[in-house]
Structures are given as C-alpha cells and as structure tokens.
Amino acid sequence: MSMSICPLEHLYPAIAPDDFSIAEPEVLLASGIPEKLVCCVWFEPRWRPERLETLDGRQFRVHSPGQWNRQAGPDFLQAVLEYSDGERCRGDVEVHRLASGWTAHRHHQDTRYNRVMLHVMLRNDRTSHGVERADGQMIPQVALEPLLPRPLTAYRDEIPLEDYPNKHAPRIGQCYTTLRALPVHDVQRFLERAGEARLKQRMRRWSQRVSAVGPAQAMYEAVFRSLGSAGYGQRFLDIARCLSWRACQQILSEGGAADRAVVADALLFGISGILQQTLENAHMVDDETQVYLSTLYDAWTHLPGEIQRLAGSQIDWRHPHVRPMNTPERRLAAMAQLLAQYGDTDLYRAALALSQTSREQKQVCNTRSLNRRLIDMFELPAHAYWGTRSRFGSRPGRLSQRLIGRQRALTIVVDAMLPVLLYGASAQGDAGLQQLLLTSYRTAPRLPDNTILRDMSRRLLGDDPQLLTLVTHARHQQGMLQVFEDYCSHNEGECQGCGFPQL
Numbered sequence: 113m114s115m116s117i118c119p120l121e122h123l124y125p126a127i128a129p130d131d132f133s134i135a136e137p138e139v140l141l142a143s144g145i146p147e148k149l150v151c152c153v154w155f156e157p158r159w160r161p162e163r164l165e166t167l168d169g170r171q172f173r174v175h176s177p178g179q180w181n182r183q184a185g186p187d188f189l190q191a192v193l194e195y196s197d198g199e200r201c202r203g204d205v206e207v208h209r210l211a212s213g214w215t216a217h218r219h220h221q222d223t224r225y226n227r228v229m230l231h232v233m234l235r236n237d238r239t240s241h242g243v244e245r246a247d248g249q250m251i252p253q254v255a256l257e258p259l260l261p262r263p264l265t266a267y268r269d270e271i272p273l274e275d276y277p278n279k280h281a282p283r284i285g286q287c288y289t290t291l292r293a294l295p296v297h298d299v300q301r302f303l304e305r306a307g308e309a310r311l312k313q314r315m316r317r318w319s320q321r322v323s324a325v326g327p328a329q330a331m332y333e334a335v336f337r338s339l340g341s342a343g344y345g346q347r348f349l350d351i352a353r354c355l356s357w358r359a360c361q362q363i364l365s366e367g368g369a370a371d372r373a374v375v376a377d378a379l380l381f382g383i384s385g386i387l388q389q390t391l392e393n394a395h396m397v398d399d400e401t402q403v404y405l406s407t408l409y410d411a412w413t414h415l416p417g418e419i420q421r422l423a424g425s426q427i428d429w430r431h432p433h434v435r436p437m438n439t440p441e442r443r444l445a446a447m448a449q450l451l452a453q454y455g456d457t458d459l460y461r462a463a464l465a466l467s468q469t470s471r472e473q474k475q476v477c478n479t480r481s482l483n484r485r486l487i488d489m490f491e492l493p494a495h496a497y498w499g500t501r502s503r504f505g506s507r508p509g510r511l512s513q514r515l516i517g518r519q520r521a522l523t524i525v526v527d528a529m530l531p532v533l534l535y536g537a538s539a540q541g542d543a544g545l546q547q548l549l550l551t552s553y554r555t556a557p558r559l560p561d562n563t564i565l566r567d568m569s570r571r572l573l574g575d576d577p578q579l580l581t582l583v584t585h586a587r588h589q590q591g592m593l594q595v596f597e598d599y600c601s602h603n604e605g606e607c608q609g610c611g612f613p614q615l
Contacts, residue, residue, distance in 0.1 A: 152267075286610060301583055311534070376451045378412040483525060492516060
C-alpha cells in the first residue's frame with residue numbers, strides 16, 4: 113500500500129540526514145524573499161543602499177525611514193525624504209516584493225494609503241515609473257535589488273526577521289482551512305518539515321560566519337544573539353561582533369577567578385553603554401548599587417583605551433514590555449558569566465566535547481542526554497547583585513533567580529547551538545555526529561510560547577484542539593515560526609496576497 117502524498121509536500125520537501133549540508137550558494141527569486149525582509153532593508157541604514165534613486169531618475173536620501181506600523185495600512189508612517197533638488201517630503205511608505213503588489217493588494221482603491229509618498233519594492237515587474245493612489249495622485253517608486261551591493265541571499269541569511277515588528281492579526285487565517293481538510297498526520301508532517309527547513313536556514317546563516325570568523329566566534333555570536341529578548345537580539349549580536357570572544361578572553365586572562373567575573377561585567381556593561389548611562393544618575397540609587405557601580409567603573413577605567421572607545425553611548429536599552437527577569441541588563445550579566453566561566457576553552461569546543469561524549473556513550477537516550485548537557489552549560493553561579501535585581505537600582509527581590517532559566521537555555525540550544533554544531537559536523541563530513549545532532553533537534557521538547565507562536569496557534573491552527581495537540585516538540589514550533597516568516601510576517605494583517613496553497 114503506497115503512502116499518500118501530502119498536498120503541501122512541495123512547500124517544505126523532506127530533507128534526508130545527508131542533505132543537511134551547505135553546498136552551492138542559494139539563488140533566490142523575489143518571490144522567495146519574505147516581504148518583511150524588504151521592510152528591514154528599507155528600515156535599517158546598515159542594509160539600506162547608500163545610493164537611492166526612483167524609477168524616474170530622482171536621487172534622494174532618507175532622513176527617517178518612518179515608524180514601523182504594526183496595524184493595517186502603510187508599512188511605515190511619517191517618513192522623511194530629501195531629493196537631490198532640495199525638495200523635502202514627509203509621508204508614509206509602502207513596501208512590496210514586486211511593484212505589482214500595489215494593485216494586487218488593492219492599495220490603489222484604499223484611502224488609507226493616500227498619504228503614501230513612496231512605493232518601495234525589491235524588483236520592478238511593471239513598466240510604469242509610478243503608482244496611483246485612491247485620490248488619483250501618482251507617487252514615485254524605488255526598486256532596491258539593483259542598488260544592493262550584495263546578493264539577496266546575503267541579506268536573507270543575515271537579517272533576523274524575528275527581531276522586527278509584525279503586523280498584528282489575531283484572526284484565523286486562510287491557511288487553517290487548508291490544514292483542517294488534511295489528515296492530522298499530514299499536518300504534523302508538514303510542521304516537522306517546515307521546522308527542518310528552518311534549521312537548515314539557520315545553518316546557512318551561521319555557515320557564513322563560520323567561514324568568515326571561525327566556529328568559536330560564530331557560536332559566541334549565535335548564543336549572544338539568542339540571549340537577546342524582545343528585539344535586543346541584533347544589539348547583542350552587534351556587541352559580539354564589536355568585541356570578539358578572543359578579545360574578551362585576552363582581557364580576562366590578566367586577572368584571577370574573582371577578578372574575571374567583575375571585569376567581564378564591566379566589559380559588557382561598558383561596551384553596551386549601560387554603565388555610563390547609569391552612572392549619570394548614580395546618586396539616585398541604593399547603597400548596594402552604588403558600591404557595585406563603583407566596582408564596575410574602576411574595572412572599566414583600567415581596560416585598554418581602544419576597548420573603552422568602543423562603548424555605545426546612544427543606545428536606548430529601555431523596553432517597557434520586557435519581563436523583569438528578562439531585561440538586557442540580566443542577559444548581559446549572564447553572558448559576562450559565560451565569558452568568565454569558559455575562559456580555558458570556548459562555547460563551541462565545550463558544546464562539541466559534550467556532543468562527542470554523548471555519541472561515545474551509545475545510550476538509547478543519548479540524544480535527550482545531549483540536550484540536557486547542552487542546557488547545563490548555562491547553569492551559572494548565583495550572581496551577588498543580579499540574582500535579585502532586574503535593572504540597576506531596581507528593588508531587590510526576595511529570592512535569587514537564575515540569570516538563564518532552563519527554558520531559555522533550551523531555546524538557545526535549539527535556535528543557536530544545534531545549527532552551528534550541525535553545520536560543523538556537516539563541514540567535517542562526520543555523518544555519525546550529524547545524525548546525533550539532527551535527532552537531538554527532532555526530539556527537543558517544546559519551547560516556551562511567544563507572541564508569534566500564540567498568534568500562529570490561532571492563525572495557522574485555528575485554535576483547533578485536534579491540531580494544537582500535534583505541536584509536541586520544538587521542531588513543530590519552529591515549523592510554525594517558519595510558516596509565519598514565509599507567509600504571514602508581512603501580509604497586511606488580513607491574509608491579502610498570501611501565497612499559502614488553498615485546496
């Protein structure tokens with residue numbers, strides 16, 4: 113009896129263990145690029161092309177890309193542009209993969225888009241230089257792809273889409289109608305394959321860094337980035353690239369064990385600019401905080417001048433939606449402890465050694481053992497100050513809490529460590545280790561819910577109890593996140609223009 117073919121098989125084809133390798137560079141068409149990625153390229157100066165020119169030949173500069181709109185309507189509000197002839201414009205900006213997205217999404221009939229002053233797209237698939245608003249006004253367009261200095265895949269691999277805002281759409285999507293019509297085993301298989309597609313995408317992202325800076329630095333960057341919460345991931349990644357693992361260890365090697373912990377704290381709080389910002393109001397904090405700040409400042413001022421000049425003074429680390437125990441201060445303190453604790457090795461070699469040990473034991477449950485051992489890497493000593501504090505000067509709690517809880521540690525293992533380790537095993541041609549790591553990914557337990565997972569439980573799975581029970585492992589959740597990234601992350605919030613198949 114032959115197994116039936118799932119109608120969604122082509123979206124995320126099955127990946128054999130020996131296919132988890134990064135071979136030829138991937139070639140992407142505009143249709144394969146999430147629209148949200150185009151938004152990120154427009155929004156961030158680090159990725160936006162320096163030279164911008166509309167299709168009718170007018171050069172301009174961006175004073176402000178606009179405010180990211182989380183609701184229905186134009187993608188960016190109140191942007192400010194200045195053309196080369198001196199004309200300065202303020203208005204909204206709409207973004208699509210293709211120029212035809214303007215009419216495909218019926219923006220030409222929607223009065224909410226009558227303040228749009230620029231249509232940004234990746235590629236122009238129309239002949240006209242502009243598009244028409246509902247009020248009859250023609251607005252200019254800019255195609256980004258011809259202006260980008262690097263291939264599309266470089267941006268897709270580098271830009272962390274999950275760090276940027278999403279359109280809010282807490283409604284059941286059209287995709288649920290498709291999944292509801294399928295046998296439940298096909299739905300679960302679909303989520304599993306989407307989860308493995310996400311794993312391979314992360315492997316590709318970190319393969320670029322391994323090639324550029326080596327596995328130790330790449331793992332440090334991956335873990336540091338994964339420590340970031342509520343949009344801090346990119347800022348943490350910037351710190352890791354500004355201050356390498358090797359540079360940190362060279363600085364920390366000059367002191368004893370106690371000094372290493374203090375200097376590591378001073379190093380990261382100083383580089384981030386948080387130390388300097390806090391010192392400006394040091395007179396307003398309690399005695400314990402003043403003593404701690406004085407210790408950090410003393411350690412910071414004894415660091416080399418070239419390190420002190422790297423400090424970021426303009427970063428606003430405040431975030432009202434971060435839970436008290438997940439603040440960037442506590443996460444930086446956690447990374448400081450990791451730097452102090454793994455001074456005689458690095459995170460990649462430590463994780464690789466644990467992987468090799470699990471393989472050599474040849475236990476039936478060695479994959480679960482490996483996941484637990486990797487999680488245990490983040491069991492850090494209690495911090496005298498940050499164990500009970502959320503921010504500098506905040507009221508101390510009654511009980512000391514871990515800087516990295518086991519659930520967060522599991523997220524780091526799944527999101528960061530396993531992709532980097534799996535790429536390393538693939539690059540070395542170690543099929544046995546590759547199979548162990550892949551099985552570890554497939555058997556990793558569920559991760560903590562987040563806003564996107566809760567949204568997709570409703571949008572993709574319709575809050576259907578029968579479908580929700582299929583999400584039993586992290587791989588299924590990763591699949592939901594991949595579907596969101598590929599189809600939902602920027603679909604006007606109302607499934608407009610969504611390419612998810614309808615049966």
